[in-house]
Amino acid sequence: MKRLYLLGLLACLVQPAFADVKPTAAQDRQAFIADLIGRMTLEEKIGQLRLISIGADMPQPQILKEIAAGHIGGTFNTVTRADNRPLQDAAVSSRLKIPIFFAYDVVHGHRTIFPISLALASSWDMQAVALAGRTSAIEAAADGIDMTFAPMVDITHDPRWGRTSEGFGEDPHLVSMTGATMVKAFQGAAPNTADSVMASVKHFALYGAVEGGRDYNTVDMSPVRMYQEYLPPYKAALDAGSGGVMVALNSINGVPATANTWLMHDLLRKEWGFKGVTVSDHGAVTELINHGVADNEREAAKLAIKAGIDLSMHDSLYRDELPGLVKSGEVSVQEIDNAVREVLGAKYDMGLFADPYLRIGKATDDPQDNNAESRLHREAARDVARKSMVLLKNEARTLPLKKQGRIALIGPLGDAKVDMLGSWSAAGVPMQAVTLYQGLRNAVGDKAQVVYARGANVTDDAHVVDYLNFLNWDAPEVVQDPRPPKELIANAVEVARQADVIVAAVGESRGMSHESSSRTSLSIPASQRALLKALKATGKPLVIVLMNGRPLQLNWAQANADAILETWFSGTEGGNAIADVLFGDYNPSGKLPISFPRSVGQIPTYYNHLRIGRPFIEGKPGNYTSQYFEEPNGALYPFGYGLSYTQFSLSDISLSSATLRRDGRLEASVTLKNTGTRDGETVVQLYIQDIAASMIRPVKELKDFRKVMLKAGEEQVVRFDIDEDELKFYNAQLQHVAEAGRFNLQIGLDSKDVKQQGFELR
Numbered sequence: 224m225k226r227l228y229l230l231g232l233l234a235c236l237v238q239p240a241f242a243d244v245k246p247t248a249a250q251d252r253q254a255f256i257a258d259l260i261g262r263m264t265l266e267e268k269i270g271q272l273r274l275i276s277i278g279a280d281m282p283q284p285q286i287l288k289e290i291a292a293g294h295i296g297g298t299f300n301t302v303t304r305a306d307n308r309p310l311q312d313a314a315v316s317s318r319l320k321i322p323i324f325f326a327y328d329v330v331h332g333h334r335t336i337f338p339i340s341l342a343l344a345s346s347w348d349m350q351a352v353a354l355a356g357r358t359s360a361i362e363a364a365a366d367g368i369d370m371t372f373a374p375m376v377d378i379t380h381d382p383r384w385g386r387t388s389e390g391f392g393e394d395p396h397l398v399s400m401t402g403a404t405m406v407k408a409f410q411g412a413a414p415n416t417a418d419s420v421m422a423s424v425k426h427f428a429l430y431g432a433v434e435g436g437r438d439y440n441t442v443d444m445s446p447v448r449m450y451q452e453y454l455p456p457y458k459a460a461l462d463a464g465s466g467g468v469m470v471a472l473n474s475i476n477g478v479p480a481t482a483n484t485w486l487m488h489d490l491l492r493k494e495w496g497f498k499g500v501t502v503s504d505h506g507a508v509t510e511l512i513n514h515g516v517a518d519n520e521r522e523a524a525k526l527a528i529k530a531g532i533d534l535s536m537h538d539s540l541y542r543d544e545l546p547g548l549v550k551s552g553e554v555s556v557q558e559i560d561n562a563v564r565e566v567l568g569a570k571y572d573m574g575l576f577a578d579p580y581l582r583i584g585k586a587t588d589d590p591q592d593n594n595a596e597s598r599l600h601r602e603a604a605r606d607v608a609r610k611s612m613v614l615l616k617n618e619a620r621t622l623p624l625k626k627q628g629r630i631a632l633i634g635p636l637g638d639a640k641v642d643m644l645g646s647w648s649a650a651g652v653p654m655q656a657v658t659l660y661q662g663l664r665n666a667v668g669d670k671a672q673v674v675y676a677r678g679a680n681v682t683d684d685a686h687v688v689d690y691l692n693f694l695n696w697d698a699p700e701v702v703q704d705p706r707p708p709k710e711l712i713a714n715a716v717e718v719a720r721q722a723d724v725i726v727a728a729v730g731e732s733r734g735m736s737h738e739s740s741s742r743t744s745l746s747i748p749a750s751q752r753a754l755l756k757a758l759k760a761t762g763k764p765l766v767i768v769l770m771n772g773r774p775l776q777l778n779w780a781q782a783n784a785d786a787i788l789e790t791w792f793s794g795t796e797g798g799n800a801i802a803d804v805l806f807g808d809y810n811p812s813g814k815l816p817i818s819f820p821r822s823v824g825q826i827p828t829y830y831n832h833l834r835i836g837r838p839f840i841e842g843k844p845g846n847y848t849s850q851y852f853e854e855p856n857g858a859l860y861p862f863g864y865g866l867s868y869t870q871f872s873l874s875d876i877s878l879s880s881a882t883l884r885r886d887g888r889l890e891a892s893v894t895l896k897n898t899g900t901r902d903g904e905t906v907v908q909l910y911i912q913d914i915a916a917s918m919i920r921p922v923k924e925l926k927d928f929r930k931v932m933l934k935a936g937e938e939q940v941v942r943f944d945i946d947e948d949e950l951k952f953y954n955a956q957l958q959h960v961a962e963a964g965r966f967n968l969q970i971g972l973d974s975k976d977v978k979q980q981g982f983e984l985r
């Protein structure tokens with residue numbers, strides 16, 4: 224924070240100051256803001272707390288008028304400098320010339336779309352994650368955007384939740400690392416630099432734990448579980464410097480986050496010392512009435528401002544209700560000032576007081592064509608996309624494919640540009656996306672023939688199609704092929720029969736893994752399952768290329784396909800990246816950031832569950848253990864799982880000592896060997912299990928990992944340092960402690976298949 228502050232001051236010295244009260248070197252940030260607040264009317268203060276959705280809240284002339292009157296603090300949903308410039312012109316023409324800021328959902332790319340967040344986490348490669356975040360920030364800032372509503376670090380254990388696609392999976396350590404990396408990448412050298420955007424981590428808090436995976440549902444959770452599993456990623460993002468926090472739409476133990484003084488004051492501000500700005504989610508202040516904690520709009524506004532919601536997004540309640548609440552004394556001027564201070568502080572930190580046009584620039588420099596190819600970062604997107612794919616099965620070395628003969632590409636997602644981008648694809652343009660059909664043809668050139676048949680619609684369920692097309696997209700999201708399903712399949716089978724290998728591109732349309740798109744089933748839709756069965760019946764080698772935003776139920780695929788590649792929604796360069804992997808121009812190295820259940824009934828299947836009194840023991844017959852008796856227990860693909868075209872072996876673990884002293888360190892090492900014939904990368908994962916403690920502890924927890932590249936035949940010693948901190952947990956009094964006793968240290972290439980070694984903390 225200190226560093227940001229110094230950089231802020233420096234920026235003030237070297238750039239013209241626009242606000243009426245100009246920051247000078249002698250004034251620190253606090254004094255500058257206090258001075259400004261002292262000159263503001265109540266109306267102007269309340270104006271700063273309003274975040275307006277462009278295109279949704281009010282007509283443009285009214286927006287300009289309200290900004291010029293100092294009644295709007297920021298806007299979101301504009302994505303060009305030319306759109307933002309008149310809005311900023313209006314702001315600097317206001318009485319106090321306080322600039323507004325521009326926000327947008329830059330989640331996994333801006334103009335260039337990178338793979339979805341769940342895919343980024345699948346790379347377990349923080350350099351790749353940082354490349355995605357930094358590139359997104361550079362592109363967004365170049366479009367005049369100051370703040371992104373990202374990263375989303377909500378842990379989920381329930382893949383029915385559509386927003387699973389937007390998060391980084393189920394594990395606190397991996398989600399924390401990925402989220403913190405994104406924050407740093409978005410904010411670059413500092414949020415006040417011209418090529419940075421301020422991050423606002425979301426959704427605070429626990430949004431991923433909505434009951435039943437149904438979006439916007441309630442969350443009920445013990446304090447220990449919150450502190451141990453769900454809160455660490457938000458904290459990690461704040462420690463990484465996230466300037467903003469977006470508040471969740473859900474309730475927590477009976478109190479909506481938007482009205483939750485424990486969450487916003489006691490935890491966020493007091494315990495964690497957060498000094499940045501808080502933003503409500505879309506319409507969340509009004510929704511306090513639906514939640515049933517406010518009887519009317521006045522009460523809703525009062526609850527939110529008192530809870531510490533600084534900016535109210537897409538809501539008129541602060542404007543309409545706060546003046547009356549202040550007048551009656553129910554809300555103090557001090558409470559308003561506290562919120563205004565954070566909004567102005569964020570603007571200061573974004574460099575906007577020094578130069579409101581920092582990211583908007585001069586009109587003469589505006590790009591002629593916003594969607595120009597030259598503005599895209601295709602190489603970076605392709606590199607990150609291929610690193611994020613997970614090879615789930617590869618029987619008899621079906622993959623990599625040879626660039627020869629005839630390849631049948633079949634499936635509704637084989638040539639669907641819009642679906643490549645995934646949800647929240649910001650200013651990404653579907654026409655600029657490379658589909659798998661294009662990617663395969665680019666890769667083979669004239670060495671092989673690629674023939675495409677659609678084979679099925681994503682779904683034949685008219686109700687689902689209506690739902691998907693109802694979502695707010697510019698054009699219909701799902702366009703149905705009018706041919707009867709039987710005809711589509713017959714045509715695909717015909718194409719497949721004449722080919723040497725079938726590549727089946729199946730899964731979900733992007734809208735199926737989106738906000739509000741919760742599912743009761745994790746199956747590949749019936750239309751595509753019928754297609755897969757018909758393709759299998761041809762007897763040709765069957766490679767399934769999955770495109771989806773959540774774990775799917777893949778029992779049939781695992782039993783019947785020759786190879787399965789999880790590609791998620793892989794972004795603008797997805798088709799080329801998938802082709803790189805299919806043909807072995809890139810050796811897959813991704814690992815699952817979330818477990819894949821065998822059925823919906825098995826949920827939750829997260830690997831780091833608490834221990835129980837009667838655990839199910841594989842291979843041991845008998846009743847009265849914790850299991851589902853109709854199907855095998857445990858995930859189909861565990862957390863951390865993913866194959867390569869080469870093979871790796873791990874030696875037994877050697878520990879520098881069998882005891883760890885509280886002020887000491889322990890070194891655990893294993894020798895990783897590439898025993899195959901190709902160069903390749905894998906992720907060595909370190910898990911720890913506390914054998915007995917004052918609270919029940921998980922069966923294991925990820926504590927560290929290394930992504931290691933080895934040439935064929937090469938070996939390397941991989942070392943991990945363990946200290947007391949790695950053994951800490953929240954006890955019943957919510958103290959973060961490490962208790963003396965025995966621990967199991969496990970190292971593996973996934974969470975299930977591990978080597979193990981014991982040690983003791985003294």
Ligand code: NOJ
Nearest residue numbers: 328372425469504505738
């Ligand atoms: C609602 C979503 O929950 C949130 O994630 C997003 O940032 C806002 N809408 C703004 O688009």
